[in-house]
Each structure stands twice: as structure tokens, then as C-alpha cells.
Amino acid sequence: METTLKVSKIKDGTVIDHVPAGKALRVVSILKIENNPDVSTTIAMRVQSEKLGKKDVIKVENKYLNRDDLDRISLVAPDATISIVSNYQIKEKFTVKLTKTIVGILKCPNQGCITNVKEPVNSEFSVVSERPLILRCFYCERNMTEKEVLSQL
Amino acid sequence: MLKNKSIVSIDDVSESDISEIFSVSDRMLNALEAGKKLEMLNGKIMATLFYEPSTRTRLSFESSMHRLGGSVISVSDVKSSSVAKGETLADTIRMAESYSDVIVIRHPLEGAARLASKFSTKPVINAGDGSGQHPTQTLLDLYTMRKYFGKIDGLRIAMVGDLRYGRTVHSLLLALSNFDVEVTLISPQILKMPEHIRERLGKNIKVTSRENLDEKMDEFDVFYVTRIQKERFTDQNEYNSVIGLYSIDADTVGKMKKNAIIMHPLPRVDEIKPEVDYLPNAAYFKQAFYGIPVRMALLSMILGA
Structure with a gap:
């Protein structure tokens, strides 16, 4: 069509x-x-x-x-x-290409993650899955879901 | 090869690393049992930074370093020293790395050891980060199973108690998912194994969960029991509803397979009755002892001795 x-x-x-x-x-x-x-x-x-x-x-x-x-x-x-x-x-x-690591854009949703206190580091996530989107925090190793990602953008 | 490598998560250790750690641990165990004096880490310094209380982990790390001829520096209460003055962990690590050859850290926040490894040119060993990982405990847990059964593949393991907050069971389950084992998770609903751990498991492992301990107990080779941690509960009634749910006494052991073993990362409170200590199934003190040869193996491999 x-x-x-x-x-x-x-x-x-x-x-x-x-x-x-x-x-x-x-x-x-x-x-x-x-x-x-x-x-x-x-x-x-x-x-x-x-x-x-x-x-x-x-x-x-x-x-x-x-x-x-x-x-x-x-x-x-x-x-x-x-x-x-x-x-x-x-x-x-x-x-566009989803980069292998997402640095400094998102905040780790795990309140117990070291990146959520005053430390001189950027947040850093690796891409576990593109569809559905799942990211993993480089520091606390918790996964972040698409819903959690979208809620921050 | 673990030389100069940090061990923050159990994922930092490959399957071949694990077999090498176990064979070096066997050698260390032989040396310990023979009363042999080792000096392979003579002149090396280990710094311990414990931001949370610890008895076994700290003592066994320090003992292991001394057993290898190395020395130890530590802050008696790091929380009331540098942290109280507002120093970041990053700065504390930059200082500690210049004073030592390897840093051992325990911290209440998850990811703290990873952050430390980023700021240190010296290897960092995670001795527990919040409810995150405790990889050296996992290695000694696996080593204990291997010592008792000669192998890990094929074992049927029950993890019992607080599976939600206990970091030892998180690390252990992740590590076991690389083996061909069956794991049954036994906990009350409110203390279930978190989804973020379950979703990371490998394909080989077969995992089921339930709330009741007293059924088909003769199917398991290993009972890995954990303490229900009072300090994790904000609601006292909730704590009262789960405490004592899984108490193991001589009668409970009677329902187990004859050669089944009971493991516990310790400290225990009343989840394993003292009468069990004298039964051949009680493996928890031996397990705590294996922390020495395993940590000796790790330190010697990391420091390249």
C-alpha cells in the first residue's frame, strides 16, 4: 500500500x-x-x-x-x-544504535546501590537485552527493566 | 588466571578459575594439616576495610594472610573514622591502595567493592556488599560441597531460611547455576529469593521453591540453612511470624538422607539446635574452617605467589 x-x-x-x-x-x-x-x-x-x-x-x-x-x-x-x-x-x-554501555544517563533504581550516594562516579549500565530492554548496573549488578528506564527519560 | 585480578562478584571467577582455586586450596589444606610454615606472601600487605561487622570473614582473611607469611593492616572501626569525616569511599580506596598490595572490603551498599576496584590499581576482594554478593563465601561453600561429595554436579541442594536478604545465598545460587544441580528454595513468602537473582540463572540449573521444609527431606544431599536476620525487619510482628519456622534439631536430621550435610554461613541463632553440632551431618564448622585454605588460595593466586 x-x-x-x-x-x-x-x-x-x-x-x-x-x-x-x-x-x-x-x-x-x-x-x-x-x-x-x-x-x-x-x-x-x-x-x-x-x-x-x-x-x-x-x-x-x-x-x-x-x-x-x-x-x-x-x-x-x-x-x-x-x-x-x-x-x-x-x-x-x-x-541509532544502542550502545553496549549506557553511562551517566540513568540513575540506578536500587536505593542500596553505591552510585546513589555521594561518590565521584557516573552510573553505568550494560545492555542485557534489547527487546525487551533490560540493563544491568555495572556496580550493584541489579537489572533495570524497560519500565524503570522509561520512567526516567 | 587470577593474578592482580579483583574478585567482586562470583561472575569474576570463571569455571576454570574455580577448579584452579580448589586445587590450590587442597594444597593449602595439606600444608595447614601438616603444620607447614608458608612464606609465599612474605613482604606483602593486605588492607581490610570493614564498614560492617564481621567475625568469621575478617578473622579468616587475616588468618589466611598471616598463614602465608604476609601482614595485615586494618582500621578497627572505619565507619566512625573516615566516613564520619565525610570522606568518599573512592578517596579512602585511593589512600588504602597506596598502603597495601591487596584490599579486602565489606560495605553496606551494593556495588561498593566494584567502585573500590575502579579506583584501585591493586586488586580488591569483596567481603560482602549489602545484600549483594559475597564471592569468597561462595567459593568456600562450593569447596565444602566438593570436599564432602567429591563433586558438585548431580547434587540436590535445599536452601532454607532468609533467601531475600541473605547475600551468601544470592552468590551461591548464581554460582550453582553453572553446575548441573537441583536446588529447592525453601522460605516463607516474605523472604523469597529475589527475582533479580532468579532471572540471572544459567540454563543448567533446575530450581523449584516451596515454603514447607518437612517434606521429602530425604531427597537432599545438602541443606544450606541461613539465619533469619532480625535487623532486616522493620515490623516486629512480621519477624515474629517467621522466626523459628525452620528449626533443625536431631529429629529433623533423622528425616534426612544418612550422608546429607547441613551447611550454614554462620552466625546461627536458633535455626540449628546445638544437639545437631555433634551429628556427622553438621558441616558448618568445617565449612567455616575451609574459609582459611580457600582464602589462602585466593590471596596467593591474586598476589601471584
Whole structure:
């Protein structure tokens, strides 16, 4: 079935495609763009996708993503495709990749973990499973579920 | 190879490391029994930092180091010294590593030993971190089973008591999941083995759970009994509802297999009656003793002697 996105092209910025259906608002929240007056955001939710069945798409004008943004997005949308647009042309296109270790982004949900007291370390998690998302704290070795991850993003 | 390696979690020790630790432990045991004086760690210093009380673990680490000819430095009450002044664990470790060749740490927070190993260029041994891991206890537990039965594969093991807070049973179950064993977890609902441990188990192990101790007791080779820790309960009524649930006396032992053994990480309170101490099934004091050859083996391997 031929599908057409009912959202217009952007001149400069980033297109985040192949976001799991229903997760777009979470991605917007991760990027902290909802209150930024210089950034226009267009969101399409639950549109047809050959790859995912249904997907969300986000077009963000006048914003380019940094490494930290990409790492956070990969936790919510492990298949997301990022297109960097300049003057209506796609200059670069790539897929986000869940890094093997997630450093400094999340807080360990185990209250008894040493990383939750005043020590000069960043939190650090390894990826045990991508689907469903399960992370393991490098320090206390407790697993962190997708629900716990999403509650922090 | 364990040379210069930290042992924080039982996962830091491979299956081949475990067999090597056991054969070195056998040699240490022979030397101990022969009264042989060892000097392989002469000139080496072990620092012990115990942020939580300990009797056996601390004494056996210190004794093991002395038995190998090494020496020990320690802070009598680290909690009221550097911590009271607001020093981070990271800073305490940076100091301790410059004073010693190996650091042994017990701490109430999970992951403390891992953090210590990150800030130390010297190897760190975890002697218990909160309700996390206690890998050297696990090694001596496995060694005890092997000494009594000649092997670990094929054993049927019952873990009894507080499986929720007891770190020894957490580490032990994870380690046993690399062997072909059957484990039955016996505890009241409120003290069940945490899900975060069960979900990490390997595929070989067969685990079931129940609340009642008094059924099919003759099926088990090992009863690993733990103390229900009063200090973990905020509700006294809850504690009263579980204390004494699994009391092992001579009658209970009578229902066990003839050669079954009873293990306990100690201290015990009243979960094993003193009359059991005199039965051949009581393995817990021998188990505590095996802490010496096993820790001697670990220290000598880590310090490359």
C-alpha cells in the first residue's frame, strides 16, 4: 500500500523516523524541545510502516542531535532512523544504535546501590537485552527493566 | 588466571578459575594439616576495610594472610573514622591502595567493592556488599560441597531460611547455576529469593521453591540453612511470624538422607539446635574452617605467589 506522510518537508533539522508507534511524545520529551521557541516540531503518530507495521515520525526543525540525545533515543526507539536535513536535502542518514554501555544517563533504581550516594562516579549500565530492554548496573549488578528506564527519560 | 585480578562478584571467577582455586586450596589444606610454615606472601600487605561487622570473614582473611607469611593492616572501626569525616569511599580506596598490595572490603551498599576496584590499581576482594554478593563465601561453600561429595554436579541442594536478604545465598545460587544441580528454595513468602537473582540463572540449573521444609527431606544431599536476620525487619510482628519456622534439631536430621550435610554461613541463632553440632551431618564448622585454605588460595593466586 502506498503511503504518503501528511507532513511537509523541513528545510533544516532532523527527521527521526521508525519510532515505535506511540513513543513519539517520549522522544520529544527526551529531546527537551517542547518549550524551545526556536524549534518547530511535527509529529506523525501511528502511520503505516513496512518495517514496523505502525510507526511514529518526528521532524524537528533547526535542531541537530548530539551523542547524548542519540543514546537516549536508542533506549526508547532502538530502530529509529535519523536523517539530517540541510536546505531540504538529506545530508546524512543513519540508524541509532544502542550502545553496549549506557553511562551517566540513568540513575540506578536500587536505593542500596553505591552510585546513589555521594561518590565521584557516573552510573553505568550494560545492555542485557534489547527487546525487551533490560540493563544491568555495572556496580550493584541489579537489572533495570524497560519500565524503570522509561520512567526516567 | 587470577593474578592482580579483583574478585567482586562470583561472575569474576570463571569455571576454570574455580577448579584452579580448589586445587590450590587442597594444597593449602595439606600444608595447614601438616603444620607447614608458608612464606609465599612474605613482604606483602593486605588492607581490610570493614564498614560492617564481621567475625568469621575478617578473622579468616587475616588468618589466611598471616598463614602465608604476609601482614595485615586494618582500621578497627572505619565507619566512625573516615566516613564520619565525610570522606568518599573512592578517596579512602585511593589512600588504602597506596598502603597495601591487596584490599579486602565489606560495605553496606551494593556495588561498593566494584567502585573500590575502579579506583584501585591493586586488586580488591569483596567481603560482602549489602545484600549483594559475597564471592569468597561462595567459593568456600562450593569447596565444602566438593570436599564432602567429591563433586558438585548431580547434587540436590535445599536452601532454607532468609533467601531475600541473605547475600551468601544470592552468590551461591548464581554460582550453582553453572553446575548441573537441583536446588529447592525453601522460605516463607516474605523472604523469597529475589527475582533479580532468579532471572540471572544459567540454563543448567533446575530450581523449584516451596515454603514447607518437612517434606521429602530425604531427597537432599545438602541443606544450606541461613539465619533469619532480625535487623532486616522493620515490623516486629512480621519477624515474629517467621522466626523459628525452620528449626533443625536431631529429629529433623533423622528425616534426612544418612550422608546429607547441613551447611550454614554462620552466625546461627536458633535455626540449628546445638544437639545437631555433634551429628556427622553438621558441616558448618568445617565449612567455616575451609574459609582459611580457600582464602589462602585466593590471596596467593591474586598476589601471584
